Amino acid sequence: MTPRTKDHRSAILQSQLTMVAISFLIGGCVTVTDSTETKIDPIAAAETRIELGLAYIQRGQFSRAKQDLEKALEFAPNYYRSQLSMAHYYEVVGEYKMAESRYRAALKVAPNNGHVYHNYGTYLCKQGEYEKANQYFLDAVTRPNYYQIAESYENAGLCALKNKQFKNAQRYFEKSLEHEPLRPNATIQLSAWKSETVTINSQGSG
Numbered sequence: 251m252t253p254r255t256k257d258h259r260s261a262i263l264q265s266q267l268t269m270v271a272i273s274f275l276i277g278g279c280v281t282v283t284d285s286t287e288t289k290i291d292p293i294a295a296a297e298t299r300i301e302l303g304l305a306y307i308q309r310g311q312f313s314r315a316k317q318d319l320e321k322a323l324e325f326a327p328n329y330y331r332s333q334l335s336m337a338h339y340y341e342v343v344g345e346y347k348m349a350e351s352r353y354r355a356a357l358k359v360a361p362n363n364g365h366v367y368h369n370y371g372t373y374l375c376k377q378g379e380y381e382k383a384n385q386y387f388l389d390a391v392t393r394p395n396y397y398q399i400a401e402s403y404e405n406a407g408l409c410a411l412k413n414k415q416f417k418n419a420q421r422y423f424e425k426s427l428e429h430e431p432l433r434p435n436a437t438i439q440l441s442a443w444k445s446e447t448v449t450i451n452s453q454g455s456g
Contacts (some may be wrong), residue, residue: 266435267372267405296326300335312343330360334369341373349373364396372405380413387422400430407439 263341299322306315319339322332339359353370360366369387387406391399407422419439 254401262303266408267375268401280408290325292326294333296322296329299325300331303335303339307339307342311320311384315339323437328359329354330363330366330403333359334366336370337373341376346377350372362393364390364393364402367393368396368398368405375405375409375412379408380415383414384418385407400426400433403429404433404436404439411439 255332265304279372299318302314303318303322306312306318316339319332319336323336333352333356337349337356340346340349340352353366353373356366357370367386367390371383371390374383374386384406387402390396390402403422403426407419407426410416410419410422423436426433427440
């Protein structure tokens with residue numbers, strides 16, 4: 251495999267790493283009590299700002315995104331999605347120290363949330379901290395009320411491939427398919443790995 255092919259494959263693996271729990275959610279911000287008094291729901295208000303901020307990130311309007319995501323933090327600083335969304339913003343704009351700080355803040359406010367572990371693992375893998383990243387993926391799958399288990403194992407497999415830990419990658423892809431047998435990416439990666447292994451073995455025996 252040429253260096254150029256390796257670089258191309260690495261770029262593909264990088265793009266295949268997925269994040270969870272930063273999807274758009276829509277909710278109302280204000281509840282009305284029996285009296286005429288209105289009360290702001292901080293989580294709902296934060297979600298509305300998160301939705302707007304992530305939409306602006308997709309459009310490349312980063313200044314406006316930051317304004318909304320900072321508002322989300324003001325509404326709900328102890329809400330894990332406020333912290334994760336801000337971490338995602340800093341990652342996108344290349345402020346990696348700030349991103350790291352926000353991921354750690356998310357862990358602090360939600361130490362048993364599998365989404366936080368998964369997303370932090372995804373970030374670490376992109377930064378080349380493969381061993382540490384895979385530990386966070388494996389921590390994610392053990393957390394209560396976390397159901398994206400196949401996705402976390404798949405990311406662990408992709409990260410192991412980037413780290414040239416091929417046996418581990420195979421094991422993680424197999425675990426991913428145990429939880430979601432029709433998951434296409436894990437199926438493709440596992441098939442490619444097995445095909446490459448057969449080719450190498452046949453060349454060696456020839």
